[in-house]
Amino acid sequence: MDERTWLLVAGLVALAVLGGCSFTDSNRLEGDTLDGTVVEVVDGDTIDVRLSNGTVERVRLLGIDTPEVHVATQPDEYEGIPDTVAGRACLRTAGENASRAVEDRLWGEHVTLRLDSEADTRGGYGRLLAIVVHENQSINHQLVREGHARLYDTDFSARDRYAAAEDAARDENRGLWTCRVRA
Numbered sequence: 001m002d003e004r005t006w007l008l009v010a011g012l013v014a015l016a017v018l019g020g021c022s023f024t025d026s027n028r029l030e031g032d033t034l035d036g037t038v039v040e041v042v043d044g045d046t047i048d049v050r051l052s053n054g055t056v057e058r059v060r061l062l063g064i065d066t067p068e069v070h071v072a073t074q075p076d077e078y079e080g081i082p083d084t085v086a087g088r089a090c091l092r093t094a095g096e097n098a099s100r101a102v103e104d105r106l107w108g109e110h111v112t113l114r115l116d117s118e119a120d121t122r123g124g125y126g127r128l129l130a131i132v133v134h135e136n137q138s139i140n141h142q143l144v145r146e147g148h149a150r151l152y153d154t155d156f157s158a159r160d161r162y163a164a165a166e167d168a169a170r171d172e173n174r175g176l177w178t179c180r181v182r183a
Contacts, residue, residue, distance in 0.1 A: 017151045032083070034113040034130075038106040043069050044098025044148060046127065047106060049113060060127040062119055063156045064149040067095030067176055073087035078150055079170070080180040087179060099149035102139070109134055119156040141165060146177020 022096040029080050038049035039056060044066030050056050074090040075083040081091060113130035115121060143149040145163050148167040150161045168183050170177045 032115060034115075035112065036111060038109055039110055040100060041103040041107055044095060044102050044143065047102065047132070048110060057113075057124075058127045059113060060125075060129050060130065061143070061149075062129045062131050063152055063159065063162050064140050064144055065152040065153060066098035066143065066149045067091040068096040069099055075179075078176060078179070079177075082180075086182070090179035090182055091176060094148070094179060097175070098143060101146070101148050105139065106132070106163055108135060111139075114138075116156045116158075119154065125161065132150050145169060145179050147173075150176070 009025055016044065024057050034049075034051055034057075034059060036049040036051040036057070038047050039050045042058070044047065045060050045061045047061070049059050065077065067078070073088050073095065075081045075087045080118060081087050101150065112133040113128065114133055115130055119129055121129060131141075138158075139163060140149075141158065144151060145165040145168070151159070151166045170180075172180055
């Protein structure tokens with residue numbers, strides 16, 4: 001086992017022991033929620049959370065995807081948005097708006113990370129996949145409803161609810177969906 005893999009495994013074990021969770025396999029944590037404070041907003045769908053046990057987890061907001069701000073945008077991931085200079089520029093602005101919305105709501109705030117029994121616990125980059133709850137509201141769902149994010153093609157328990165929120169945002173040209181009309 002290389003050093004990076006060993007450190008990841010050791011960190012997960014420490015998280016499980018200190019957080020009162022247990023493992024069923026290397027990709028699953030058992031337990032419904034984790035509490036912590038947002039210490040960094042990476043972009044509109046990724047945050048860093050200092051858990052109550054002191055560890056910091058990079059968290060990918062489960063079930064959503066916001067336009068990229070650190071790499072090139074991909075218009076083909078957003079239904080109806082043209083793959084043009086204007087379409088890409090509009091998506092970049094929408095991604096910046098999503099990041100700002102998350103930062104305004106969550107930076108420094110206490111959140112609850114809700115793990116979903118129908119979803120993987122970790123994504124392809126090792127990030128914790130969770131519904132982020134703040135003031136008893138799912139930030140993930142709010143971002144889709146407001147048009148800051150689209151539904152990400154994955155399985156999770158609230159998928160149908162998120163799909164309906166995306167449809168409404170798209171039909172009403174909210175947030176990133178204005179890029180279909182302006183681009």
